[in-house]
Amino acid sequence: METIAIRDILITPQQELKIDKKSTMKFLSRINAGSFGGIFKGQLDEKNKRTGRIQKERVVVKIEAMECDYPQLSLEHGFYSHIHERHSSFIDGIPFFYRFLKDVQLEYRMKKEPKAAPKFGRFNCLVIEELGLDLSDVRKKFDQGLPFGVWVDLIMQIFDIMKNLFKRRIIHRDIKPCNFMLGHPEEKDRRNRGPESVFIVDFGLAKITQQTKNGKIVRMERNKDKGPIGTKTYMSEYVMNRDTPHMRDDLISCCYVFREMTDRPLPWNDMEFPCLDRKEMLKRKKALDGAALFGQTDNPRDYFFTWDRERTKKNRPKQPDISAMIKLFDYIKNLNWDEEPDFERIDRYVDEMSNLEANQTFMETNNPWWWDPVLEIVNK
Numbered sequence: 001m002e003t004i005a006i007r008d009i010l011i012t013p014q015q016e017l018k019i020d021k022k023s024t025m026k027f028l029s030r031i032n033a034g035s036f037g038g039i040f041k042g043q044l045d046e047k048n049k050r051t052g053r054i055q056k057e058r059v060v061v062k063i064e065a066m067e068c069d070y071p072q073l074s075l076e077h078g079f080y081s082h083i084h085e086r087h088s089s090f091i092d093g094i095p096f097f098y099r100f101l102k103d104v105q106l107e108y109r110m111k112k113e114p115k116a117a118p119k120f121g122r123f124n125c126l127v128i129e130e131l132g133l134d135l136s137d138v139r140k141k142f143d144q145g146l147p148f149g150v151w152v153d154l155i156m157q158i159f160d161i162m163k164n165l166f167k168r169r170i171i172h173r174d175i176k177p178c179n180f181m182l183g184h185p186e187e188k189d190r191r192n193r194g195p196e197s198v199f200i201v202d203f204g205l206a207k208i209t210q211q212t213k214n215g216k217i218v219r220m221e222r223n224k225d226k227g228p229i230g231t232k233t234y235m236s237e238y239v240m241n242r243d244t245p246h247m248r249d250d251l252i253s254c255c256y257v258f259r260e261m262t263d264r265p266l267p268w269n270d271m272e273f274p275c276l277d278r279k280e281m282l283k284r285k286k287a288l289d290g291a292a293l294f295g296q297t298d299n300p301r302d303y304f305f306t307w308d309r310e311r312t313k314k315n316r317p318k319q320p321d322i323s324a325m326i327k328l329f330d331y332i333k334n335l336n337w338d339e340e341p342d343f344e345r346i347d348r349y350v351d352e353m354s355n356l357e358a359n360q361t362f363m364e365t366n367n368p369w370w371w372d373p374v375l376e377i378v379n380k
Contacts, residue, residue, distance in 0.1 A: 008110060012107040025059070027040050043059065058130040063125050076202075083097075132378075145304045157198040170203075182195050195371070205230065222337060233256075236248070237285035240278070255293065259294065321353070
């Protein structure tokens with residue numbers, strides 16, 4: 001069978017896939033597609049074991065052709081299974097995993113021949129909880145950076161997610177804004193699944209750092225000869241310099257994401273001084289410390305969104321003090337390769353910042369803490 005490029009086909013909408021006697025899945029619309037995989041909105045209908053009623057779930061279906069050159073879904077399925085091991089309920093910050101369907105037949109047409117007779121192909125499907133916007137899309141809606149209180153809440157939630165992954169000895173290895181998503185805007189019933197909750201997605205490059213084999217603990221080996229893994233803009237200087245990614249590197253990438261969610265671009269993405277060359281980018285990352293990443297500057301623009309955009313420069317309130325983030329980043333950057341991050345220490349830095357009296361006043365008077373006003377803008 002020839003390899004099917006997902007971006008070149010149209011999965012027939014509204015087609016139903018019978019999973020078993022109690023479950024069916026319907027494909028609704030395509031969200032995104034590339035050469036080897038695609039993402040579709042779907043609906044999963046399952047009979048509730050207790051009530052016997054059909055329960056409809058909003059889902060996202062990731063698909064890949066059975067014969068694709070670089071299969072990823074079985075690997076990603078393995079990580080969802082590992083995370084949800086002995087957990088049939090929802091886990092904060094992790095999309096709920098419903099099914100992995102291997103070698104199923106789906107109807108499709110070629111994109112360039114939409115009116116031609118349908119064809120049938122064999123695909124793998126990963127079915128997970130449908131979420132809302134990713135952080136890169138959220139950032140585009142706030143050209144002046146996120147409100148400070150929401151920014152702090154994002155930091156807290158993301159560090160909680162990373163702590164949860166590291167407990168399971170999982171590193172993500174592709175931390176970036178589009179791999180963090182908000183909950184579905186219409187989810188109101190389930191605790192910590194709504195639009196003010198943050199989730200990490202896409203475990204296609206993830207890795208387990210430690211596991212038990214034959215009664216012995218086997219740790220991931222360090223190999224400095226392999227090529228960089230992840231997205232160049234957000235990978236740490238160590239990974240960019242061909243070191244093996246570990247927990248430290250995921251947290252450094254998180255800090256890059258935090259910086260981008262303010263009104264300041266990353267130092268190697270500044271349009272005034274564009275930096276596209278790999279060597280120059282690596283040089284800037286090596287020289288970067290907490291003060292360069294999170295230090296206050298004389299930039300006349302606000303770092304965080306404020307609701308009164310008509311304020312004159314003279315009346316502009318003093319921006320929040322985020323100097324605790326300087327210490328936080330310096331601590332993370334100086335961790336040894338496989339050193340366990342001290343999340344109690346990390347949480348203290350974030351609490352120190354959020355609990356400053358001046359920052360509390362700023363949030364109360366200029367920048368609402370709660371998400372509701374933000375979600376009105378995000379979900380327009």
